[in-house]
Amino acid sequence: xxxxxxxxxxxxxxxxxxxxxxxxxxxxxxxxxxxxxxxxxxxxxxxxxxxxxxxxxxxxxxxxxxxxxxxxxxxxxxxxxxxxxxxxxxxxxxxxxxxxxxxxxxxxxxxxxxxx
Numbered sequence: 001x002x003x004x005x006x007x008x009x010x011x012x013x014x015x016x017x018x019x020x021x022x023x024x025x026x027x028x029x030x031x032x033x034x035x036x037x038x039x040x041x042x043x044x045x046x047x048x049x050x051x052x053x054x055x056x057x058x059x060x061x062x063x064x065x066x067x068x069x070x071x072x073x074x075x076x077x078x079x080x081x082x083x084x085x086x087x088x089x090x091x092x093x094x095x096x097x098x099x100x101x102x103x104x105x106x107x108x109x110x111x112x113x114x115x116x
Contacts, residue, residue: 012044012052014097017090020062020082027053027078053080061086 015034019025025033027049034042056062062080069077082090 011093011097012048013056014090014093015042015044016049016052016056016080017061017082017086017093020080021087021090024065024079024081026080030080056080056086059085059089061089 019033027046030049031046034044057064065079068074
């Protein structure tokens, strides 16, 4: 069962760059993959992803490329690609997130030891 509000506490940039480090993707695909991998615990609106992508493009961490996709009724999709600078940034925020997770695990582990 999804937890309402959980996504607000997770970095949209970290989630998006994780996926883009694997392959170029478009926004709908990103939202679906975040939901699938988190088993529904993380739900991000497409609008939130578009804002994140705009910010990442502006900083040079991601590029966007418009491509025609689909057979029959073709549609224009914007695929996002991580840049070398984006890979460096992704590595730094991933390391910071991992340090935070260790700190949280330590915090809660010590808190549990002190409970009756």
